Amino acid sequence: MTHHYGYVGALLAAFLFGLSSTLNKLALRDVHPIVVAGSIYVTAGIVLMLLRHTPLKNRILDMLNSGAKTQKFFSGRDALILAFVILFGSFLAPLSYMIGLERTTAVNASILLNTETLFTVLIAIIFLGERSSKRTGLGILLILTGAVVVSTEDPGQASLTENLLGNILVVFSGLCWAIDNNLSKFLSLKRDLLLVTSLKGLFGGSALLSLAFLLGVPLEIPAQSVPYLLTVGSLSIGFSLVLFLFALREIGAMRTGAIFSTSTLMGAFLAFLVLGESLTPLKVLFGLLMLIGVYVLSGEEAEA
Incomplete structure (x- = not known):
């Protein structure tokens, strides 16, 4: 399987994850919030674990692993990496x-969450030794610039010196997801990506729901919210993470993390259709800039 399928996988993962921003707002x-997070991860784990026990399992894994050198069995090292992936x-x-979102503004959170891409790129270069050319840097810069504008209603309203604790927590969440992205690269070498992702969802989601219970947070979910959580859990978390792992294997953490930022473009478009949020010409322009950035990144493989 060529590396170009990795770019397709990253874009599909971003597309599916982009659905979550609007559906989560509805839920x-x-x-x-903690119950929403826990529920969608548990849903992802259950859906993928059930899928593993259907005839579709081998067909899906054969498509994902076509031509790839994968490892069938888990070692103790793999279990330790998976534990850290779940934790972070x-x-x-x-x-x-x-928690950070409750203590800062939506504008600040939208801008600061893009630090996940920066952290992912830096960790991949410094610790994983992934190669970064001028073309790679340009592609990532275009995607990240577009993501900041597309994900934010009015960047001028940002005030990063206020609501400091909330801002720090959002940045910390970006760092945690970046660590997760890079550690997951090692797990992407496993043949059974469905198992990896289902365990991540089941353990992580269960821990969040357990914490909500210990904090006395109501666990009740109204019937009208169930379809949103099921959709986000199965598609935006479950299948999106499977495709994300596939992309990690094919094109690395740095490029996958950058392309995954295009989920903000899908999120903005769906918010416009469902929630009536603004989709200004400026956002459309910078959305196109993000797609150009993806093209720049993928074109590097053709020249390699």
């Missing part, structure tokens, strides 16, 4: 983000 009207990506990141 958050009636459900506590499925527990600390969503928890700190939800």
Whole structure:
């Protein structure tokens, strides 16, 4: 399988994850943030674990692993990496983000969450030794610039010196997800990506729901919120993470993390259709800038 499929996988993962921003907003009207985070991760784990016990399992894994050198069995080292992935990506990141979001403005959170891409790129270069050319840097810069504008209603309203604790927690969530992204690269070498992702969802989501219970947070979910949580859990978390792992294997953490930022473009478009939020010509322009950035990144493989 060529590396170009990795770019397709990253874009599809971003597309599916982009659905979550609007659907989560709808669910958050009636459900506590920690319960939302826990529910969608548990849903992802259950859906993927059930899928593993259907005839579709081998067909899906054969498509994802076509031509790739994968590892069938888990070692003790893999289990340790998975534990850290769950800790950072499925527990600390969503928890700190939800708490931070309550203590800062939506504008600040939208801008600061893009630090996930920066952290992912830096960790991939410094610790994983991934190669960064001028073309790679340009592509990432175009994507990140577009993401900041597309994800923010009015960047001029940002005040990063106020609501300091909330801002720090949002940045910390970006760092945690970046650590998760880079550690997950090692797990992407496993053949059974469905198992990896389902375990991540089940353990991370269960930990969040357990924390909500210990804090006395109401766990009730109104019937009207269930479809939103099921959709986000199965598509935006479950299948999106499977495709994300596939992309990590094919094109690395740096490029996958950058392309995944295009989820903000899908989120903005869906928010415009469903919630009536603004989709200004400026956002459309910078959305196109993000797609140009993806093209610049993928074109590097053709020249390699």
